[in-house]
Amino acid sequence: MGFLNNLINGISLGSIYAVIALGYTLVYGIAKMLNFAHGDVIMVGGYVIFTCMTTWGLNSWLSIVLAVIACTLLGIVIEKVAYKPLRQATSLAVLITAIGVSYFLQNIALLIFGEKPVNFTSVVNVPSIKLFDGQIVISGETSVAIIVSILIVVGLSLFINKTKSGRAMLAVSEDRGAAQLMGVNINRTISLTFAIGSGLAAIAGALLCSAYPTLQNTTGAMPGIKAFVAAVFGGIGSIPGAMIGGILIGVIEILGRAYISPQLADAIVFAVLILVLIIKPTGILGKKISEKV
Amino acid sequence: MALLEVKNLGISFGGLRAVDEFSITIEKGQLYGLIGPNGAGKTTIFNMLTGVYKPTDGTIVLDGKNITGKNTIEINRAGIARTFQNIRLFKDMTVLDNVKVALHNHYKYSTFTGVFRLPRYFKLEKAMDAKALELLKVFELDDKASLLASGLPYGDQRKLEIARALATQPKLLLLDEPAAGMNPNETAELMDTIRFVRDNFDMTVLLIEHDMSLVSGICEKLSVLNFGQLLCEGKTAEVLKNPEVITAYLGE
Amino acid sequence: GCGNGAKKNSDTIVIGCSGPLTGDAAQYGVAVKNAIELAVKDVNDAGGINGTKLSYVFEDDEADSGDKAVNAYNALKDNGMQVMVGTVTTASCLAVIEKTKQDNIFQLTPSASAQDVIKNDNCFQVCFTDPNQGKGSADYIAENKLATKIAVIYDSSDAYSSGIFNTFKSEAEAKGLDIVAEQSFTKDSKTDFSAQISAAKNAGADLVFLPIYYQQASLILTQCKSANYNPTFFGCDGLDGLLSIKNFDTSLCEGVMLLTPFAAEAQDQATQDFVKKYKDAYNGETPNQFAADAYDGVMVLAELMKKEGITADMSASDICDKLKKAISDKDFSYDGLTGTGMKWGEDGAVSKDPKAVIIKNGAYSALTADDIAASTAQ
Amino acid sequence: MAMLEINDLHVNYGMIAALKGISFEVNEGEVISLIGANGAGKTTTLHTLTGLISAKSGSIKFNGVELTKTPAHKIVEMGIAHVPEGRRIFQNLTVLDNLKLGAFTRKDKENIPKDIQDIYERFPRLAERKNQIAGTLSGGEQQMLAMGRALMSRPKIVVMDEPSMGLSPILVSTIFKIIEDIRKSGTTVLLVEQNAKKALAISDRAYVLETGKIVLSGKASDLINDESVKKAYLGE
Amino acid sequence: MKKEGASAKTKFFKPQTRKSFITYAMVIVAFVVMQILSSGGYISSMLTGLLVPLCVYSILAVSLNLTVGILGELSLGQAGFMCVGAYTSAIFSIVTSETIENVWIRFPLAILIGGIIAAVFGILIGIPVLRLKGDYLAIVTLAFGEIIKNVFAALYLGYDSKGVHVSLKSLSNLNLEPDGKLILNGPQGISGTPNDSTFIIGAVMLLITLIIAYNFVYSRTGRAVMAIRDNVIAAESVGLNITKYKLVTFALTAFLAGCAGALYSHNFYTLQASKFDYNLSILILVFVVLGGIGSIRGSVIAAIVLVLLPEMLRSINSYRMLIYSIVLIVMMIITSNEKTKTFISANTAKFKALFKREKVKEAE
Ligand SMILES: Nc1ncnc2c1ncn2[C@@H]1O[C@H](COP(=O)(O)OP(=O)(O)OP(=O)(O)O)[C@@H](O)[C@H]1O
Ligand SMILES: Nc1ncnc2c1ncn2[C@@H]1O[C@H](COP(=O)(O)OP(=O)(O)OP(=O)(O)O)[C@@H](O)[C@H]1O
């Protein structure tokens, strides 16, 4: 029973990581950049929802929609201002710029919303599921997070494989120059990628802050890193991989904490990550890209 | 004794039998051509000879030494060097350094010697510079020694790749389409260079080429590959008259 | 001591403090900064130090334990600091205590609570020392027989939290308390407590000791509720602030007990005045215990300075020599927000009484025997 | 009016001038060759034409529209397809996906499958390998794919950068036949080739490029007999 | 063209030698200037306090540049190696502070020990990890750094008459006798490290690091490493042992980072492992990238500018980090955008040409 409980706790933490990792992996896969600011867009999404619900008293659906819109716009603006001038630059240069953007978002949020953490009202009003006379509880947030992450996986996969914009994304991720020669609008496609990625970040923000109802300007940083780990774990660029990676990281973290050592739980997660990558250097679902000589 | 003896070499990719039962014998000092339609498996053979791919069947013997299944580094040390169909230079390094890298295993000093610049460092670096410049001169690249490799025109890049391969002091040189992207004049020059290398460096050369002027101009013997299998082999002039070769490869 | 070529504002006595204004721990730094500002204003309004005005400088140290803390300290010195009311966190404090010692600057930290912070003779604390809190908590639980099986959830990456835990543990063992679950978390994973909670629950703990800050505590309370687990919660001063979390369902805090010198909801006049002033000045924010500690710190200093006749043109070192003696003077005591009759020994630690309080009907109230009976009956 | 008019085009790579003011024109239905030694600037010309690099000065007019200010993806929509040097196929996608991406700008979805069949007929090898990951194709196969992919957009003009590079003699002939087919079907061709003899044989007119400048131009049939061209580019 | 090549050969220094000597000279001049200023009391306490950390960050940036710029692999574990060096050297100094009283013996030993143990860690992590590429390697190095940080933060270590005690759980699990000496106190870290670091030692270490880095790059090994960066398959084809050279670079980077860690830890009395988190690794990466990947001098300059910047911005307190982030983004865009890059290089070329002409005139 205890084990089952821990497993469920792991899955619920993991499903949140999964939603964040999905946005991460999308942007990485297509724009070929590690968007270190992704976690901070999540934080912005959280604050938008908080402001809508708590300060303005809007209902949760409307708040989420507004947050998605706000983050989508934010994603587009960030891309235009900070990343677009660096199209020709090395991916490292873009990575550092993303770090700059991350600092920027954190500090602007500090100025606007203050340094004090606020308590977040859950946007989820799905009842929790109680099993075995309440010995095992699956919270509403968990069920929603799992369902949402599955929906996103399916939705994104369909979008990329079935729509024209999706195919443009594939082409851009392969070879930008060649994609241009096919008539793909690179800037528009990358913008769209950021828009979707940031929209997903808003949803991730809603779920993260509902499950762990506290919000401050650094809220997104650590989950962002963990989700990055999850995305790599699952095979970066792979959409189902991000989901699987997220859930596994969550489960390992919780089981490590419960059965080995709470102090070293993070170390255990990272150690498992290293082990997995040594055995499978491109992550669980990452495809091995062999270079023809 | 032959320099290279390959027997029944074979490899598959998934369901595709890319090379099957391929044998070839090359004598020391020969200029040998490997031709065949696109996708016949020529580059794949080079990849097996150099350890990039591990053959599933067959044996490769170089100068009496069995090198089947060895890795690229061991094979290079055993004496095979190559160029690549899609040029692979050290782009962000100078032309000179591209060659000096290849001298690596012949001018040895330790990292410690290098970092603390012991006398041996200066002695060997000087010798390497001289040797590298000498090689570059053969390819008329010596006055471009301090340019970045990526800035060279295509034809020069091909030449630099050959110079780099030679710098590893091989017994057998494999050239994968050395004339691709060159115009007839440049090709003619290249033919002279290859002959020069063979004569002055005691080199044995196996090359893949689609440019018939080069093939008929310098190759003494040819093997023709089709669908991974040997179609025929023999003296150049004879092979090029073979009707099977004409239908499969040459056309007209 | 290196060149003190800093600009020295000769007509005020300059108090310096450093703490985190950015980063994860910014809330603590900002609270202390606000309180210092308030206190300096109050002192000056009441006539300053025998007519000389106080002023303060505050630098961001990001709660760093290395160069950033030292940079902040040096910036304070360059800005003419004569006395230090800082730093805010233990991490930064440990990085600068040897510097203040070398420079002979009097240091009174409002909130850095580790024992090592006060090991030098020029360093004093307003807050409790962590080990004291740990010991105090264990004693209180044992004496009042609050529980038989205890679980602890603490932050193993935090000096404050693990400091309390370490002494709590040894004292609990000495007092025969049974710690059935020792659970920790770290700075990097401080939102999900499901594993710790289920360990405590499975071990059958009827009291969970939380030597941590309120922010994590609020999450633990929420998560315990959704895990159907209702033990007694017992904490230290870090838990103060629970009731003032914006938008937090405070009914979850009902019955939480804590040992703290300050509670913003306490009904005494001094606290009420302070809380009101603070709220007015800072957008209705409720001050936490560190703000109160800092306010007390400045007030204590002002009191001592008046007594010693400190003036603006004195060197930091001279001031230090005077204040050091004055504060540990047996006859000196101070009644403040965080305690009455506060006294300091030469070791630098404060002696004041913690109040045991319980959250009832959304407010703090003194813990009574009835409350204890009620909670153990559960 | 010519279909494509290039006027005094200058292009720089950083500090290096690759094109130093070239002008030429291509009329509808023509096959035009650009020949020149390594590094003469042929590839640079084509890249500028299709917007992959931007010009320093000068103009490129396609049916009267200025291309130097048009983004690359718009240029494709206007009917220019590019078979790039080094092929630039999508390495990790299948042959079929590559062909489909070739038709990216097309609005007439219903005709795409038929066109794919046409390409397969022209290059039977691609039909055999349609589900293979393109990066593992042999060099020649990749070249076929690059040409097929370009034709999928039903362009008005195809610019080809050394399409015969690395192909077997039989395929080289095929490629040149295909180029003739393409022109017969009404598509204009701008061809860059090292194989000058073959290129001139099927071209209407040609331009000779040397270190970023056009040094010679005229009817292909004249150039093929020009002594200096013979000496420099035909190896005779 | 030919002429120039010939005259280059007759020059006394190779261009790379000149480049490195200019850098050494810059460091020495900076050191002397700071020394003179500080002995005259002209610089603020803040700047004085920053001198050693500036050396530390410069060393870290230069050493990371070997992995990122020369080997071409993204490593986010620099803080981990620094942590190992900082802790082990500090432990050594604390334990031996009574037996080896001479600082000039003890401190260099401590630095070496810190560096060597960090290098051992570098090799340990390097062996399994070098199969990985790009971002996978980056995440693994990040993970490694976090593991180190977490383990050190959980580590209690002390010794008494019964020997050495270690615990990963809590102070009381250590079972230290009352007379024992506690060295590592979990999250509270290490305290009582002798303050042996001085600006002179820092500057000398920086100089040595620069010499090592430059000489490494322009040696047989450095060339091999760069070849691996540019094209692994071709590097194998000319017989380079990929694993060996990757490991050598990794170990050297770790060694220097460990030495920097030692310099760092001996600049403070106390140190906590939480300092060495991924943010620090990222910060150092920022120095490397902003200074120009592969440019050793650039790393030093970027490290100095970016460490000083937030300190200079102190007067605007709450906007400090905001401005810092904006400056970072803008600097990145300016230094990496194609257009601005061409613009800058065109103008510096003009400037240099101008300068040269004047020199020629002078000579005449
Ligand atoms: N790594 C691989 N995976 C799958 N198939 C491969 C791989 N490498 C080569 N092939 C296939 O093996 C066959 C032979 O390829 P190879 O590159 O040897 O041809 P080639 O004779 O060099 O042709 P070309 O003259 O066009 O370069 C081709 O059909 C190619 O698609
Ligand atoms: N990306 C680049 N950076 C710098 N210089 C370049 C770049 N690309 C080309 N060049 C230079 O510009 C000039 C023209 O090159 P271009 O590729 O257009 O020649 P080309 O005529 O196509 O030659 P080839 O027959 O070798 O393909 C050459 O001197 C070349 O070195």
Ligand SMILES: CC(C)C[C@H](N)C(=O)O
């Ligand atoms: C302000 C608080 C977070 C400080 C804490 N008591 C410490 O010692 O670090």
Ligand SMILES: [Mg+2]
């Ligand atoms: Mg081939």
Ligand SMILES: [Mg+2]
């Ligand atoms: Mg070209």
